[in-house]
Amino acid sequence: MKPVVVIFYLVILITQDAFPTKVDKTDVGYGKRANTYQFPYVASLQIMKKLLGATExxxxxxxxIVSNSWVLTSASCHFLLRRDFRVAVGILSSRAVGTHGAQYRNVTRIVEHPFWIGGNGLTSFDVSLIKLGFPLIWTKSVKPVLLPDSKQQHFGTAVVVGWNSANLSNKNFLKYAVVEIIDSIECHYGIVHAVGLVSTPKLSNDMLCTKGNYDSTACIVDSGSPLIRHGVLVGIASWISDSCPRKKAPFVFIKVRSVLDWIMTELKTP
Known part of the structure; x- marks a missing residue:
């Protein structure tokens, strides 16, 4: 019986590590560094630059990652207008080169949600699907995320994962933070208070807001960061305050449930 008990406890430890539910003060602010295999569905979208003759x-x-050929992200990523970028998966450092288990893919197509009107502010349906040039190979460090069903609820705590491309001191390592899902009224006033907008655009039904526990918003988020609840992808980061971490502005995500039919339709296209 002892081997069975050991395996049972290992399963519990792995599950708790992958989907943390206990909130600790070290989980917020700049987040905690992710462990190997903890978030195998997170992708890094990387732009190419030439420095001193070298390509980086x-x-x-x-x-x-929503399938072996598609990655879901935010449509408002500026770099999507350029062609010289790639998708990196199976990595813990966004600047890692030749990391064991890492996979890199070029992009053949970008499909923006048909209802997205463009822009950098609070815009509805701010999501896009990226078609990879070659299918991913499933490993311990590269796996698809679970998608929600049409009855997915949005309350309680969730986990946000990202590198925060705007924070040079933390951008190299994948991190996560436990955040609290809040209602649209609290979100609206939180944005006004933090950013100082006289008239904040109305939040639409496809949007979902979070704030950091202990009044400390997680500053690891960048555009396209996944929001996970009980192992299920519930949101994609859309609007992020430039003032983080000085002001505790909520983060706005697009509900994956709201765009699920569109996702499933696109995944079936060749």
């Missing part, structure tokens, strides 16, 4: 790739946005 730099992390710009995050995304979530």
């Amino acid at each position: 790739y730099f992390h710009v946005c995050s995304g979530a």
Whole structure:
């Protein structure tokens, strides 16, 4: 019976590590560094730059692996207008080169949600799907995320994962933080208070807001960061305050449930 008990406890430890539910003050603010295999569905979208004659790739946005050929991210990533970028998966450092288990793919197609109107502010349906040039190979460090069903609820705590491309001191390592899902009224006033907008655009039904526990918003988020609840992808980061961490502005995500039909339709396209 002892081997069975050991395996049972190992399963519990792995599950708790992958989907943390206990909130600790070290989980917020700049987040905690992710462990190997903890978030195998997170992708780094990287732009190519030439420095001193050498070609390097730099992390710009995050995304979530939804199939072996598609990554879901935010449509408002500026770099999507350029062609010289790639998708990196199976990595813990966004600047890592030749990391064991890492996979890199070029992009053949970008499909923006048909209802997205563009822009950098609070815009509805701010999501896009990126078609990879070659299918991913499933490993311990590269796996698809679970998608929600049409009845997915949005309350309680969740986990946000990202590198925060705007924070040079933390951008190299994948981190996560436990955040609290809040209602649209609290979100609206939180944005006004933090950013100082006289008239904040109305939040639409496809949007979901979070704030950091202990009044400390997680500053690891970048555009396209996945929001996970009980192992299920519930949101994709869309609007992020430039003032983080000085002001505790909420983060706005697009509900994956709201765009699920569109995702499933696109995944079936060749």
